[in-house]
Amino acid sequence: xxxxxxxxxxxxxxxxxxxxxxxxxxxxxxxxxxxxxxxxxxxxxxxxxxxxxxxxxxxxxxxxxxxxxxxxxxxxxxxxxxxxxxxxxxxxxxxxxxxxxxxxxxxxxxxxxxxxxxxxxxxxxxxxxxxxxxxxxxxxxxxxxxxxxxxxxxxxxxxxxxxxxxxxxxxxxxxxxxxxxxxxxxxxxxxxxxxxxxxxxxxxxxxxxxxxxxxxxxxxxxxxxxxxxxxxxxxxxxxxxxxxxxxxxxxxxxxxxxxxxxxxxxxxxxxxxxxxxxxxxxxxxxxxxxxxxxxxxxxxxxxxxxxxxxxxxxxxxxxxxxxxxxxxxxxxxxxxxxxxxxxxxxxxxxxxxxxxxxxxxxxxxxxxxxxxxxxxxxxxxxxxxxxxxxxxxxxxxxxxxxxxxxxxxxxxxxxxxxxxxxxxxxxxxxxxxxxxxxxxxxxxxxxxxx
Amino acid sequence: xxxxxxxxxxxxxxxxxxxxxxxxxxxxxxxxxxxxxxxxxxxxxxxxxxxxxxxxxxxxxxxxxxxxxxxxxxxxxxxxxxxxxxxxxxxxxxxxxxxxxxxxxxxxxxxxxxxxxxxxxxxxxxxxxxxxxxxxxxxxxxxxxxxxxxxxxxxxxxxxxxxxxxxxxxxxxxxxxxxxxxxxxxxxxxxxxxxxxxxxxxxxxxxxxxxxxxxxxxxxxxxxxxxxxxxxxxxxxxxxxxxxxxxxxxxxxxxxxxxxxxxxxxxxxxxxxxxxxxxxxxxxxxxxxxxxxxxxxxxxxxxxxxxxxxxxxxxxxxxxxxxxxxxxxxxxxxxxxx
Numbered sequence: 027x028x029x030x031x032x033x034x035x036x037x038x039x040x041x042x043x044x045x046x047x048x049x050x051x052x053x054x055x056x057x058x059x060x061x062x063x064x065x066x067x068x069x070x071x072x073x074x075x076x077x078x079x080x081x082x083x084x085x086x087x088x089x090x091x092x093x094x095x096x097x098x099x100x101x102x103x104x105x106x107x108x109x110x111x112x113x114x115x116x117x118x119x120x121x122x123x124x125x126x127x128x129x130x131x132x133x134x135x136x137x138x139x140x141x142x143x144x145x146x147x148x149x150x151x152x153x154x155x156x157x158x159x160x161x162x163x164x165x166x167x168x169x170x171x172x173x174x175x176x177x178x179x180x181x182x183x184x185x186x187x188x189x190x191x192x193x194x195x196x197x198x199x200x201x202x203x204x205x206x207x208x209x210x211x212x213x214x215x216x217x218x219x220x221x222x223x224x225x226x227x228x229x230x231x232x233x234x235x236x237x238x239x240x241x242x243x244x245x246x247x248x249x250x251x252x253x254x255x256x257x258x259x260x261x262x263x264x265x266x267x268x269x270x271x272x273x274x275x276x277x278x279x280x281x282x283x284x285x286x287x288x289x290x291x292x293x294x295x296x297x298x299x300x301x302x303x304x305x306x307x308x309x310x311x312x313x314x315x316x317x318x319x320x321x322x323x324x325x326x327x328x329x330x331x332x333x334x335x336x337x338x339x340x341x342x343x344x345x346x347x348x349x350x351x352x353x354x355x356x357x358x359x360x361x362x363x364x365x366x367x368x369x370x371x372x373x374x375x376x377x378x379x380x381x382x383x384x385x386x387x388x389x390x391x392x393x394x395x396x397x398x399x400x401x402x403x404x405x406x407x408x409x410x411x412x413x414x415x416x417x418x419x420x421x422x423x424x425x426x427x428x429x430x431x432x433x434x435x436x437x438x439x440x441x442x443x444x445x446x447x448x449x450x451x452x453x454x455x456x457x458x459x460x461x462x463x464x465x466x467x468x469x470x471x472x473x474x475x476x
Numbered sequence: 477x478x479x480x481x482x483x484x485x486x487x488x489x490x491x492x493x494x495x496x497x498x499x500x501x502x503x504x505x506x507x508x509x510x511x512x513x514x515x516x517x518x519x520x521x522x523x524x525x526x527x528x529x530x531x532x533x534x535x536x537x538x539x540x541x542x543x544x545x546x547x548x549x550x551x552x553x554x555x556x557x558x559x560x561x562x563x564x565x566x567x568x569x570x571x572x573x574x575x576x577x578x579x580x581x582x583x584x585x586x587x588x589x590x591x592x593x594x595x596x597x598x599x600x601x602x603x604x605x606x607x608x609x610x611x612x613x614x615x616x617x618x619x620x621x622x623x624x625x626x627x628x629x630x631x632x633x634x635x636x637x638x639x640x641x642x643x644x645x646x647x648x649x650x651x652x653x654x655x656x657x658x659x660x661x662x663x664x665x666x667x668x669x670x671x672x673x674x675x676x677x678x679x680x681x682x683x684x685x686x687x688x689x690x691x692x693x694x695x696x697x698x699x700x701x702x703x704x705x706x707x708x709x710x711x712x713x714x715x716x717x718x719x720x721x722x723x724x725x726x727x728x729x730x731x732x733x734x735x736x737x738x739x740x741x742x743x744x745x746x747x748x749x750x751x752x753x754x755x756x757x758x759x760x761x762x763x764x765x766x767x768x769x770x771x772x773x774x775x776x777x778x779x780x781x782x783x784x785x786x787x788x789x790x791x792x793x794x795x796x797x798x799x800x801x802x803x804x805x806x807x808x809x810x811x812x813x814x
Contacts, residue, residue, distance in 0.1 A: 040704030047711030051551045054715060069545055080537065082544070111723050113537050115544035122723045 060086050060115045063269040069115070074103030081105055081112035083120070090268035094284040096403060107137045129252030131159060131236050138251055148195070151396050154357060158235070158251065160192055161358025161369070166234040168365035170213050173230075177220045185364040187213035189234050195360035202419055204368050206361040225307035232309065233296055244315055246277055247295035254356070255284045257292055260316075286403045289440040290331060293347045298333055339374075339471045346440045350377070352422050353400075374467045376418050377427055377436070378450050381459050385449075387429060389414040397423035406442035482692070489692040490680060496783065497681035498695050502577070505702050506570035507681075512703055513563045514668065516710065520556035521657065528607065530653035532646050535609035536724040543721055550718065557719030558710055560601050564740050567594050568801075575797045578790045579682040580772040581782045586674040587772050589667050591765065596664045598740055603656035605738050609649060610722040615737045615745070617644050617725070623744075623757040644727060684783035742811035743804045764800055771797060
């Protein structure tokens, strides 16, 4: 009898099992992982016009900020830069082949690059990526050359090595006669090189565009193009709208945004963060940051920006780095330089002029003028055909320094704050006319941090 | 026996059947489970057809749409996938049961039909895998189809028949789709119905003579119960384990993704390491099939021992079959462990 009773239970059990499966399927459908990010869960698809391929990334990352007005999501989408499988809603599959930082120089040729994007013709000023790859910030050639000279490996400080092997642009550079080198070999110290050079190679190749940031406050940054164009706060915390990114995990960008309005804090994630100690060839982070609480905002800035004994002038701590240093200085001009000193060419007189003449300027007539394109990229700048703006000795436009009648007005790229630029012409400056390089100006105008 | 108002399902069966052939420990229901799995595959396959688009541009993305966007699409796809995998196993085990109980005796034609069904099931699994068009199918697409070229004389023709052109390309997805949903499926249904009809024509599931008989009502009830149990198991597995989906296939750089054969071809892939493609990829599999086909003709022509596990008269056939099965399993396991 027991057997019969049990046998009678089987259909019941099996039916219950099947019902459980149906309930299970319903539950799984209701609780798909992507649903947790939205209040009103729905699949959010974009078909960017650039690729024509459907992407579902915004289903989870639905409230992420648009990367920039120049890269609208309806045009570029997500996959063109970030890779991955855009039509999958499974985290692992969707992120297979994901490029977290499309600006990293190891992938930038596929992401930022391309002849239609940022690896275009130099004549159109669209060769950003090849220029950056040759810039001194990427090659680190200057530091390597100076160390090799200091330890007697090479007789001079002409660069011969970089982080990777690279050729200079062909042809003579139009750079005002600054010395360039034709090619760099990949730096790899010989086995018989002095121990300190070996240590330098092991410890110190951390300050270039391909090097991962030190994971600590003030140091957080990305690599490659994003090292400058994606802003990081000093605390390294994400403060944007992407529901999938943690808010309390340091090491993230401030927001998912590319910008040309780059404040000095961004440059500071690399520059002025510490010193290399020569006897041991190790990096020693500064011990005097953050600045003490009793300092006011501008004092904090001076304190956190400069190290003691650094010499600088008023505009260097009122303005941001990008207000003086031009794109060809910072991002390179395609030619290889042996040092920062050779790569840099902006002088005080670029904006302030000399005792004899006002700074160089020109009036915009071409609607496709580079200055207008640069101004368009920056939310703080407004420029139009007919405006007269400054330019460097090499003809590079400064779209943020504009003649307004007889006033020369500078608009800070990062903040939009405006200044009248004082001119040397007609001032009480007592400098000799043949001594107009910046270091002469510093003799009187220098300020030194205690 | 209350057979006067037999239901449709009962009418599909003989009025009474030998009790022995309905015993679970005799058949383990493997033939019936295989039929059930085919039915599941047909139903879920039709549902998948509503969304699947066999083209280079849309094959992968439509599978992704089924998996991630269609309501319960993931579940339908998982059921289809797991039923397809299980069918290879249940059909093989069914064949083993037939060999070890002498079920092929006096039923040589049906043995051959059954063998044909097994080949069709494997080809259906293979074509179904390719339809996924993700990076994991590159072995199937490139190595698998290239094996066809090794067939003497007919190789190039067979290859073009399979991929729809001189190389894998725009015509290939629709070619595999056509074979999968129509060509092979129609052949499977035809041979399947023939197979079942032959079983009934031959007096039901093979059995020892003179056993008590059982009402078909009991049989249908058992079948119904087995259906519920198998569907539940299939459902649970489909809930917990997803059918694989890798990033999309890139025919230009297939080597970028590690290429492995589907599990039912791992044995062949492993054999390819030891011998030439012609020998390992064409001759050896055909040889195994040939030996299996010859089993009731050359290895055991007797009628004795029918319906008896490990009957003495079929000893030679059982040993050869076991050896062949173990060889395939050993190669498969070895391939899987790499």
